[in-house]
Amino acid sequence: MIEAQALTKAYGGHKAVDNLNLKIAPGELYCLLGANGAGKTTTINCFLGFLPVTSGRVLIDGLDVAEKPLEVKRRLAYLPEVVMLYPTLSGLENLDYFSRLAGFRHRTAQLLEYLERAGLPAADAQRRLGDYSKGMRQKVGIAIALAKEAKCLLLDEPTSGLDPGASNDFSQLLRELTAQGMAILMATHDIFRAKDVATHIGIMRAGRLREQLENRGDFEAKELEALYLQTV
Numbered sequence: 001m002i003e004a005q006a007l008t009k010a011y012g013g014h015k016a017v018d019n020l021n022l023k024i025a026p027g028e029l030y031c032l033l034g035a036n037g038a039g040k041t042t043t044i045n046c047f048l049g050f051l052p053v054t055s056g057r058v059l060i061d062g063l064d065v066a067e068k069p070l071e072v073k074r075r076l077a078y079l080p081e082v083v084m085l086y087p088t089l090s091g092l093e094n095l096d097y098f099s100r101l102a103g104f105r106h107r108t109a110q111l112l113e114y115l116e117r118a119g120l121p122a123a124d125a126q127r128r129l130g131d132y133s134k135g136m137r138q139k140v141g142i143a144i145a146l147a148k149e150a151k152c153l154l155l156d157e158p159t160s161g162l163d164p165g166a167s168n169d170f171s172q173l174l175r176e177l178t179a180q181g182m183a184i185l186m187a188t189h190d191i192f193r194a195k196d197v198a199t200h201i202g203i204m205r206a207g208r209l210r211e212q213l214e215n216r217g218d219f220e221a222k223e224l225e226a227l228y229l230q231t232v
């Protein structure tokens with residue numbers, strides 16, 4: 001469960017996030033849409049504990065991020081727009097290193113299985129990461145989330161710069177993670193991708209959540225785009 005209770009984050013007098021209430025249950029993928037500066041990244045940074053909240057609470061699996069930072073870290077994985085990994089190590093070595101940092105010691109066969117589940121074949125897993133495409137690096141990021149056995153996943157613009165094929169693969173992967181019971185929060189500008197993968201969609205403007213809808217397949221992407229343009 002990923003939850004914000006009356007989350008407010010202010011910089012001086014400016015509220016970057018203003019009284020945000022959000023609840024993402026296991027098996028739900030919530031896409032947060034909004035124009036530049038709407039407060040999406042600030043929200044994610046509060047969940048990560050990178051930013052102290054001004055008021056309200058952020059909870060991961062019922063644990064307050066400010067009170068239980070270590071327990072929260074164990075349950076949470078984060079995929080930024082550009083995944084920071086070691087270019088001179090292979091995908092496999094990066095996964096081994098980061099899963100050890102998270103306290104796990106997986107066998108090579110198990111690590112390869114995580115990479116495979118994330119869509120990276122074994123032959124690529126042995127190659128130097130510096131030679132990977134952005135889509136391949138994102139897959140290593142997802143494999144790290146799998147190896148950590150994270151229950152909650154935060155994604156900030158993960159598909160920006162991916163070609164349509166890679167973006168489509170990534171969406172499929174997110175659907176699988178959701179089906180396996182992860183709770184996922186994804187900040188994105190990609191309305192059509194959001195329509196494609198989200199179970200829930202929120203539209204933010206000036207730090208506030210202006211619209212929230214359940215994506216049950218009963219509206220078209222064009223309608224979402226129109227709502228977005230009206231809202232932001």
Ligand SMILES: Nc1ncnc2c1ncn2[C@@H]1O[C@H](COP(=O)(O)OP(=O)(O)OP(=O)(O)O)[C@@H](O)[C@H]1O
Pocket residue numbers: 011015016034035036037038039040041042043
């Ligand atoms: N360190 C900071 N100091 C002061 N203001 C900040 C700081 N970080 C963010 N802001 C402000 O907070 C607001 C929200 O920014 P945020 O980066 O969360 O938006 P966003 O929705 O993620 O935008 P984008 O789509 O461009 O990534 C903006 O008005 C921004 O200028």
